[in-house]
Amino acid sequence: MLNSPFSSVPIMGIPFAQTTRVQFVNHLQNRIDAHQNTFVITANPEIVMYAGRNPAYHTTLLSADYISADGIGIVKAAQALDTPLPERITGYDIFTDLLRWAETNQKKVYFLGAKPAVITALAAKVAHDFPHIQVVGAQDGYYQDETAITTAIANHQPDLIFVATGFPKQEQFIAEHRHLADGLWMGVGGSFDVFVGAVKRAPKFWQDHHLEWFYRLVTDPRRLKRQLIIPQFMWKIHQLKHKRD
Template sequence: MNDPFRSVKIMGIPFANTTRNQFINQLQTRIQNHQNTFVVTANPEIVMYANRNEPYRNLILKADYISPDGIGIIKAAATLKTPLPERITGFDIFTGLLKWADQTQKKVYFLGAKPHVINLLTTKLAANFPGVQVVGARDGYYKDESLIAAEIKAQQPDIVFVATGFPKQEQFIASHRHLTNGLWMGVGGSFDVFVGIVKRAPQFWQNHHLEWFYRLITEPKRLKRQMIIPQFMWKIHQLKKQNKL
């Protein structure tokens, strides 16, 4: 793992110990220098999954950077007395890099989400970020991965955003990142939020670190997934006790 930020480990997963702006600036520098870069944005759900799935854990440990996506990660770091400065969400990195790509005419490849979301995405990009060179936009329901890989190899994008959810998006990146010396990043549901299909929590909820609760209220089906958070924090408190022994 490339680590200019002196990472903080939580359950063995090293998180970039930096601010959002510094993190995005570092990614921009690597893109400009054509450095192959794999970014994972990890929340408690991903950490817990990696804890019980060794192949996935080994895969994400090969990433260049892992960002603390989720207030649960920030709280865990504070509990373990190794605080991180702030949450760095996948969506914030996604939109930050899009704005920069618009200004610098970078080539970007988009993979994931439903077909109508991808259609909305390309329409919104053309209207709001005309400087972004969209060299590919495929939905996440592809049947032939080799065709996607061939397209990426031919187009040589500066950035590849994969929005197929974990672990699929990280598995895809790990298998194909050699195809172009750009930035590869899994962004989960960011395409849906970007086009307005899924509403991000209002600023009040974000400021009070209650974005997860807003999502739960507006999407009750997420209850099972959200139950991972108390399980995660229980494990963190267990680790804290062990470290005191």
């Protein structure tokens, strides 16, 4: 992130871009147009905590060009540390913003990840909603051999490569293969599922009140173990603030 036009806010050793969603997406669009190789990570408290326990993954995060605050927990942590971030910038919002832009500018896009039924639905929905996007590949996340994927990316040189295999796998894949194409590489977690309607995103009220995490917990109680990371994360932030003060 040495050449980033945005200042950064460090949270538990992870530098978050201090920018708004509009500024950030506009900057990414300019980089794509200039064929600049770009690695974007959208990190939430779960990712930060995982990086704290896994040095190799922490190194992978630091190799990204930009890390955005995906999760109100990151924004709250920045406020608590007196280094506020302008707003939360979710991976799903960046994903959909860039799809709309790619449609207008007839960009080449490669999709990797999710279940076979989801990636099939994604390809169909993109073809219907964004007919001017050139989909140069759509591969589910249950592959055994990367060769066909990496060969397709190298041959087609997509402008945008979205990887939805979940952390840490998606970031590790990007870090290893980003040299194959001078486009934007971005891990988008469960965005494909939400985009095709396989998973419902929280209604706007819950989003506006920063309660998406609670909505996901109510609608899918299996997420309880993952959601317990949030209070652990905030306790770590409290300790950091207390030690600093």
